[in-house]
Amino acid sequence: MNNQTLQQLRSRMDDLNIKLLDLLSERAAIGRQIGEIKQSEGLPLHDPARENEMLDRLAARNAGPLEEKAIRHLFQEIFKATLEVQQPKKKPLLVSRKSKREDTVIRIGNTEIGGADSVLVAGPCSVESLEQVMEVAAALKKAGVPVIRGGAFKPRTSPYDFQGLGFEGLKLLKEAADEYGLQTISEIVTPAHLEEAAKYVDIIQIGARNMQNFELLKAAGDMRKPVLLKRGLAATMDEFLHAAEYIVSRGNSQVMLIERGIRTYEKWTRNTLDISAVPLLKQMSHLPVLVDVSHSTGRKEIMAPCAKAALAAGADGIMVEVHPNPAAALSDADQQLNLGEFAEFIREVKSSGVYRQSAP
Ligand code: PEP
Ligand code: MN
Secondary structure, eight states, X not given: OHHHXXXXXXXXXXXXXXXXXXXXXXXXXXXXXHHHHHHHXXXXXXXXXXHHHHHHHHHHHOOSSSOHHHHHHHHHHHHHHHHHHHSOOOOOOTTBTTTOOSOOOEEETTEEESSSSOEEEEEOSBOOOHHHHHHHHHHHHHHTOOEEEOBSSOOOSSTTSOOOOTHHXXXXXXXXXXXXXXXXXXXXOOGGGHHHHTTTOSEXXXXXXXXXXXXXXXXXXXXXXXXXXXXXTTOOHHHXXXXXXXXXXXXXXXXXXXXXXXXXXXOSSSSBOOTTHHHHHHHHBOSOEEEEHHHHHOOGGGHHHHHHHHHHTTXXXXXXXXXXXXXXXXXXXXXXXXXXXXXXXXXHHHHSTTSXXXXX
16 A cells, blocks of 8 residues: 555656756746847846846745745755756867867968977077077988077066067078078067067977967967967966967967976976877977977986877977076076987987978
C-alpha cells in the first residue's frame, strides 16, 4: 500500500517538475523579449530594485511550507539565469582561432613569420653605435638570421640608466640592416613616434611594459606595419590576447605575440619562461608566437635548451640578444651573447630536430 502511494506521489512530482520547467522556459522567453526592449532603449539589463520588489511580493504571498529564505534564494537563482539568457552572445575575439582557423603568416622581405619555417630574430639590447650594429648585422647575415633587433627607445627601470639613442639609433639600425639585407625590429614607446619610426623599422615592437598602453596599441592598430607584441611582466593569457585584439580590431592584422617570461618568486632566472604560453597561444590564436630567450631567462647557459623547448612546444620563432662586447654593453650586459656564443647558439638551435627549415 505504502509502496503504491510512493509511486503515485513520485509520478505527481515528475509531472510538477515538467510543469515547472515549462513555466521557467516561458518565463525565460519573456525575459529575453524584455532584454531586447531594454537593449534597444539603452536600459541596463540588470535592475536590482525591480528584483527586490518581485522578491518582496513573493515573500508576502508565501504561505509555506517552504521558508521565505528558500523562496528568496530560489527566485534569485531564476533571476540570475534569466539575466544570462538576456546577455547578447559575445563575439569571439578577432585574434582567436574561433574567428580565423588558418595561421596568420606575416611576410617581411623574403621572410615569413608564422609559416612553415622557424624564424630567428637577434641583435643587441640597445643600438649603441654604427660599428656595433654593423658587426652584429654581419654576424646575423653569416648565421642566416634574417631579422635584426635593437632598442633605440629603451624603457629602463631607472631614469639614470642609458635611455637609448632615439631616432638616431633607428637610423643606425636601418643602415646596418640595409648593408646586409636584413629586416629591422625596434621598440616604440609612444604613439607620437610611430610614423617617423616606420621609415626605419620593418616591425614595430611593443614592449612588455607597454603591453597595456592602450593608446599605443590603438595607434599601432591604425598602422599597416607588422607589430611584435611582448607579453606584459605579469600578464595573463587573456590580457595578452585582449591587448593584441586592440591592434587587430583597428584593422592591423599583422600582429605577432612573444612570450618573454613573467615575474615569479624565482630568482635564478631573470623572469620565468612560461613555456605553457606557447601551445596555449597557438591553440587559442592564429597569430604567430615567438619566444624571447634572453629576457625570459637572463642566463646564457640555458638559452639554447629553452629555445629548443620553445620550438618543440610550437613556437614560430626565437628572439635572442647578441652584442660584440657584452661586458661593455649599455644595457643588459649580463645576458647578451658575444659573437662566438651567438654562432654556437644558432648552430645548436638550427641543428636540433625542432628547428623547421624547408630550404637550407
Ligand atoms: C627588449 O626586448 O628590448 C625589451 C625591453 O624587452 P621587454 O619589453 O620584454 O622587457
Ligand atoms: Mn634587453
